[in-house]
Amino acid sequence: MLIDVLKTHFNGVSSVEIIDTELATSLYGKTTFSEPVTVHAALQVKEKSIIPTIIKLANSQSWQLYPVSSCKNWGYGSVNNVDECGSRIVLDLSPMNRIYPVSKELGILTVEPGVTQQILADYLEKQDWQFMTPVTGAGPNCSILSNALERGYGITPYTDHFSAVTSLKAYLPNPDLCESEYISATSSLDTSGVDFVDKTFKWGVGPYIEGLFTQSNFGIVTEATIRLAPKPKGFCAFYIQCFDESKFGQLVLLIREVMRSLEGIVGSINLMDKRRLIAMVADNPQGPGVHAVMNAQQVISLGNKNHLPEWMVVGSIYGEPEIVRSAKKIVSRLCKGLGKLIFSDGIAIKAGTFLSNLVPVGPLKNVRSQLQSLQEGIDIMQGKPNQVALPLAYWRNPYKKADKSKALLPDQDACGLLWYAPLIPMEPEAMANFVEFVRKTTPKYGIEPLITFTNLRYDCVDSTVPIVFNLKDPDALQAAHACLDELVEIGLRKGYVPYRLNVEQQRKLLAGQISEELSGKLKMAFDPNNVLAPGRYSSRY
Ligand SMILES: Cc1cc2nc3c(=O)[nH]c(=O)nc-3n(C[C@H](O)[C@H](O)[C@H](O)COP(=O)(O)OP(=O)(O)OC[C@H]3O[C@@H](n4cnc5c(N)ncnc54)[C@H](O)[C@@H]3O)c2cc1C
Structure with a gap:
C-alpha cells in the first residue's frame, strides 16, 4: 500500500529512488544493539528539489521520515523502533554527495550529506588543498555532515566537528515552511550566490537557529559549510x-x-x-x-x-x-x-x-x-x-x-x-x-x-x-x-x-526534564505534525 502510494508520486522521477520494505529493512534497519527495525520504505534522494514534495506528502499521509546521511551511526542508531502510528520511511541523502569550494586558500568548503571522509580526502588530494579531512574512528565511509550534526568529534586539530561548521541549509518539516530552504539571515539578502560572509561567520544575526539542527529532529539538512584545519608543516x-x-x-x-x-x-x-x-x-x-x-x-x-x-x-x-x-x-x-x-x-x-x-x-x-x-x-x-x-x-x-x-x-x-x-x-x-x-x-x-x-x-x-x-x-x-x-x-x-546517547537511552534520560518540555514546544513550531523522526531525540517528539 505504502509502496503503491510512493510509486504513484515518484515513479519516473529522476531525483528520487524508491526502496521497498524488505530491502529498506536490510539496508537501514540493522543496528549493532537490536533486532533489525522494520523500515517500511526508503527514499534515496539525489536532488534536494524533491524534498518539499516529500515533506508535504509525509504531513498529509502521517508518514515518519528518518533522514540519514550515511546511516552508520554504529552503537547509537538512527532509526527509532517506537510504536508511532504511520509508516517509517528512511530518507537516505547519501546520493547527494557534491562538494562546493568556498575558499581553497582559507580551507572552507560546503559539503552535501553524502560526502564521506574518503570522498572529501580524495577531493582535497586531487585538488591539492593544503588542508586536512576531519576524520573519526568510524572510518572512510561515514558522512562528514551527519557526524557534525550528531556533535561527534575526531582527533585532527578541529576536534569538535560541529564547532567547525560555519553555516548550513535545511528544509523544515512544517508544511507551511517547507517550500524553500532555511538559510541564515546573513545569507538571505546576498544575491551574488557567493554568500562569503554567511559561509564564514558562524553566528549570523538574531537567534542562532543552526544549533537547533544538531542532535535533533527539527530539519532535513541539505548542506553544511565547514572550516578545515590546515595541513601542518x-x-x-x-x-x-x-x-x-x-x-x-x-x-x-x-x-x-x-x-x-x-x-x-x-x-x-x-x-x-x-x-x-x-x-x-x-x-x-x-x-x-x-x-x-x-x-x-x-x-x-x-x-x-x-x-x-x-x-x-x-x-x-x-x-x-x-x-x-x-x-x-x-x-x-x-x-x-x-x-x-x-x-x-x-x-x-x-x-x-x-x-x-x-x-x-x-x-x-x-x-x-x-x-x-x-x-x-x-x-x-x-x-x-x-x-x-x-x-x-x-x-x-x-x-x-x-x-x-x-x-x-x-x-x-x-x-x-x-x-x-x-x-x-x-x-x-x-x-x-x-x-x-x-x-x-x-x-x-x-x-x-x-x-x-x-x-x-x-x-x-x-x-x-x-x-x-x-x-x-x-x-x-x-x-x-x-x-x-x-x-x-x-x-x-x-x-x-x-555527551551523546543511543536512540533508546535518549528517550529515557531526557523524559520529563524542562529542556525536553522546551524542545517539545520548539518541535511543534518546526514540525506540527511530528513527521520528522518522531522519538529520535526525545521521549515524546
Ligand atoms: C569503532 C567505532 C569508532 C567510532 N569512532 C567515532 C569517533 O571517533 N567519533 C565519532 O563522532 N563517532 C564515532 N563512531 C560512532 C559513529 O559510527 C559515527 O559518529 C558516525 O559518523 C555516525 O554515523 P553517520 O554519520 O553515518 O550518521 P547517520 O546515521 O547518517 O546520521 C546520524 C543521525 O544524524 C541525523 N542526521 C543525519 N543526516 C541528517 C540530515 N542530513 N539532516 C538531518 N538530520 C540528519 C539523524 O538524526 C541521524 O539519525 C564510531 C563508531 C565505531 C563503531
Whole structure:
C-alpha cells in the first residue's frame, strides 16, 4: 500500500529512488544493539528539489521520515523502533554527495550529506588543498555532515566537528515552511550566490537557529559549510607507556598540563587502559562469542606478550617544525618519571618499521602488525581516513572476523556494540573514581571494561566505553543493555553526563526534564505534525 502510494508520486522521477520494505529493512534497519527495525520504505534522494514534495506528502499521509546521511551511526542508531502510528520511511541523502569550494586558500568548503571522509580526502588530494579531512574512528565511509550534526568529534586539530561548521541549509518539516530552504539571515539578502560572509561567520544575526539542527529532529539538512584545519608543516605523534597503575593520577595531571600549555599545538589526547589496548592488538582469548571478561592471568600474559603498559597516552603535535621541536621538549620534560616516551619521528619507530618489514615472521610479525596499527593511527591524526578503529566492534563477533581489506560495516556484520560516552571532570580523583566505577560495573554483566579517555580540552574529558557483545546471543544482548542502563543511571548520580546517547537511552534520560518540555514546544513550531523522526531525540517528539 505504502509502496503503491510512493510509486504513484515518484515513479519516473529522476531525483528520487524508491526502496521497498524488505530491502529498506536490510539496508537501514540493522543496528549493532537490536533486532533489525522494520523500515517500511526508503527514499534515496539525489536532488534536494524533491524534498518539499516529500515533506508535504509525509504531513498529509502521517508518514515518519528518518533522514540519514550515511546511516552508520554504529552503537547509537538512527532509526527509532517506537510504536508511532504511520509508516517509517528512511530518507537516505547519501546520493547527494557534491562538494562546493568556498575558499581553497582559507580551507572552507560546503559539503552535501553524502560526502564521506574518503570522498572529501580524495577531493582535497586531487585538488591539492593544503588542508586536512576531519576524520573519526568510524572510518572512510561515514558522512562528514551527519557526524557534525550528531556533535561527534575526531582527533585532527578541529576536534569538535560541529564547532567547525560555519553555516548550513535545511528544509523544515512544517508544511507551511517547507517550500524553500532555511538559510541564515546573513545569507538571505546576498544575491551574488557567493554568500562569503554567511559561509564564514558562524553566528549570523538574531537567534542562532543552526544549533537547533544538531542532535535533533527539527530539519532535513541539505548542506553544511565547514572550516578545515590546515595541513601542518611539522607533525609528530607521541606515546607515553605507563607501566605503573599507581601513576594514573600523575598521568592525568600531565595530560591536563600539556593540553593547557600547548593549546592549539597539541590536538586531542587519548588515554587508554591495558584491556582496551589488548582489544586493539590481540584476538579475544576467551573466543569471540563467549560472554565473559578476560581473567587477570589472560590480561597479564597478553600484556606481556605485546609489551602493553597499564595506561597509554597518545597525542599529536601540529605546527611549524620549530614549534613541533619545542613542544616535544616540553612533553619530554613533563612526562619525566611517568613512563616510556616515544615520538613517531624517533629512531625506535623508524627502525622497528624497517626491521619488521624486512623480516615479517617470528617475533617481528607481532611487532609488524602493531607498527602497522601505529602507522594507521598516525595517518588518522594527519586527516587520512582509515578503518584502524573498527575491528574493536568485532571483538565478540563469532561469525565474522574484521577483514580490513574490505569495507567494515559493524551493523551489516551483526556486531554487538553500544557506547557509554560520558563527560568527566579532568581531575585525578574524579577520573580514578570513574575507572573504578566502570571496572566494577561492566564485568557484572559479562562486558569487558575497555576504557578510553579523549581530552578535547583541559577541563572536561570524554570517556568512550564500548560495550561489545555477541549480538546473536539474546542473554548477551539483554546484559549489554542492562549494563549501559546501570552505567548511565548510576553514572549520572556521580556527575558523569553522556555527551551523546543511543536512540533508546535518549528517550529515557531526557523524559520529563524542562529542556525536553522546551524542545517539545520548539518541535511543534518546526514540525506540527511530528513527521520528522518522531522519538529520535526525545521521549515524546
Ligand atoms: C569503532 C567505532 C569508532 C567510532 N569512532 C567515532 C569517533 O571517533 N567519533 C565519532 O563522532 N563517532 C564515532 N563512531 C560512532 C559513529 O559510527 C559515527 O559518529 C558516525 O559518523 C555516525 O554515523 P553517520 O554519520 O553515518 O550518521 P547517520 O546515521 O547518517 O546520521 C546520524 C543521525 O544524524 C541525523 N542526521 C543525519 N543526516 C541528517 C540530515 N542530513 N539532516 C538531518 N538530520 C540528519 C539523524 O538524526 C541521524 O539519525 C564510531 C563508531 C565505531 C563503531
